[in-house]
Amino acid sequence: MEMINRCGVSLGASAIIDRNTGADISGAPVSKPTAVTRWGILGLGNIAKAFAQGLAHAPGARLMACASRDGAKAQAFGEQWKIPRRHPSYEALARDPQVDAVYVATPHPMHREACLLCIEHGKAVLCEKPMGISAKDEAIVIDAARKKGVLLMEALWSRFLPHVIQAKALAASGAIGEPRLLQADFGFRCGGDPASRLMDPALAGGGLLDVGIYPVSLAHLFFGKPVDARATAHLGATGVDEQAGMLLRFGGGELAVLSCAVRTNSPQEALLLGTAGSLRLHAPWWRPSRLTLSQPGKDPVVIEPPHAGNGYSHEAMEFAHCLALGLKESPLLPLSESLSVMETLDTLRDQIGLRYPME
Numbered sequence: 319m320e321m322i323n324r325c326g327v328s329l330g331a332s333a334i335i336d337r338n339t340g341a342d343i344s345g346a347p348v349s350k351p352t353a354v355t356r357w358g359i360l361g362l363g364n365i366a367k368a369f370a371q372g373l374a375h376a377p378g379a380r381l382m383a384c385a386s387r388d389g390a391k392a393q394a395f396g397e398q399w400k401i402p403r404r405h406p407s408y409e410a411l412a413r414d415p416q417v418d419a420v421y422v423a424t425p426h427p428m429h430r431e432a433c434l435l436c437i438e439h440g441k442a443v444l445c446e447k448p449m450g451i452s453a454k455d456e457a458i459v460i461d462a463a464r465k466k467g468v469l470l471m472e473a474l475w476s477r478f479l480p481h482v483i484q485a486k487a488l489a490a491s492g493a494i495g496e497p498r499l500l501q502a503d504f505g506f507r508c509g510g511d512p513a514s515r516l517m518d519p520a521l522a523g524g525g526l527l528d529v530g531i532y533p534v535s536l537a538h539l540f541f542g543k544p545v546d547a548r549a550t551a552h553l554g555a556t557g558v559d560e561q562a563g564m565l566l567r568f569g570g571g572e573l574a575v576l577s578c579a580v581r582t583n584s585p586q587e588a589l590l591l592g593t594a595g596s597l598r599l600h601a602p603w604w605r606p607s608r609l610t611l612s613q614p615g616k617d618p619v620v621i622e623p624p625h626a627g628n629g630y631s632h633e634a635m636e637f638a639h640c641l642a643l644g645l646k647e648s649p650l651l652p653l654s655e656s657l658s659v660m661e662t663l664d665t666l667r668d669q670i671g672l673r674y675p676m677e
């Protein structure tokens with residue numbers, strides 16, 4: 319087995335040479351250094367910390383402000399991450415003239431309101447996944463951003479990771495022939511506390527929206543929107559989906575066989591099978607990882623593109639790059655794509671009979 323590393327730091331474009339053919343098999347868009355982006359973080363829970371850490375590896379990113387519903391929490395978070403402006407309300411952050419971009423890191427059902435608040439005040443918004451709890455919810459946010467003319471992007475970080483971009487480029491280049499079947503999963507076992515975000519229906523808990531979105535989005539990346547989407551799930555004691563199996567069929571007959579779970583550990587691998595080879599996105603595939611390209615009659619090729627920081631830097635770099643260019647959405651994850659994935663999730667959620675109390 320041959321190992322090929324992508325040379326150079328993550329901000330510099332460089333070729334990936336397939337040593338079997340001598341061909342450049344890169345093609346991944348690479349974020350470029352941009353002007354300074356003054357960031358604010360809205361909602362200071364778990365993912366806010368990971369994002370703050372990621373920003374430290376995003377050139378031009380300045381973590382300028384943070385906001386919590388609790389002023390003391392904002393102070394403590396600001397202290398920890400050396401953030402100069404600490405707001406005791408989300409509105410104060412939305413109004414802060416020293417902030418260009420807001421990262422929304424609240425639970426799913428609170429995304430819409432937080433996004434609308436920031437959009438109203440002219441902020442560019444990077445919103446955690448899923449951008450809403452339904453396509454209807456997301457469409458409201460997208461419409462508001464378009465009307466206001468501000469940049470909006472869903473922080474589905476896997477879509478910006480170098481190995482995922484590379485996998486898409488390889489699949490599109492015909493490296494595995496015609497891609498036909500995707501197998502992907504994302505299951506883990508959380509503590510199961512009924513009051514936790516993952517288990518509470520009032521916080522849109524359950525696997526589908528929290529982790530199922532990753533394999534569903536990966537299937538959209540390779541095959542587009544499915545023509546048929548089916549799911550079955552186990553809804554646990556709190557009423558949310560603890561594990562779900564999903565089967566998608568696409569226009570050309572391609573299939574995606576997917577699963578997700580918040581109470582069951584799964585391998586967290588993705589395997590794209592084509593008519594002339596396969597691509598394995600190694601576990602855990604949804605975070606910075608590596609690929610194995612297997613082609614008939616050739617040694618497998620392992621590709622490990624370098625990534626920046628903890629991986630959250632890539633979505634921040636893409637966002638800053640779009641902002642610097644004056645774009646209103648990212649070409650890597652357009653708003654129509656976020657909406658399309660959400661429509662598939664709506665269909666799947668209908669099938670498993672899961673309704674949230676706020677709907």
Ligand SMILES: NC(=O)c1ccc[n+]([C@@H]2O[C@H](COP(=O)([O-])OP(=O)(O)OC[C@H]3O[C@@H](n4cnc5c(N)ncnc54)[C@H](OP(=O)(O)O)[C@@H]3O)[C@@H](O)[C@H]2O)c1
Binds near residue numbers: 385387425448474515
């Ligand atoms: N990209 C990823 O890898 C990744 C990983 C984990 C989660 N996420 C996404 O990030 C979002 C937040 O997840 P998390 O794990 O960070 O959640 P979390 O730890 O529970 O934090 C969410 C924060 O949202 C704020 N909030 C506002 N209204 C709330 C309410 N009614 N109940 C609870 N919190 C409320 C709170 O901040 P204040 O108290 O400061 O206002 C809270 O700390 C979710 O949408 C999730 O899908 C993404």
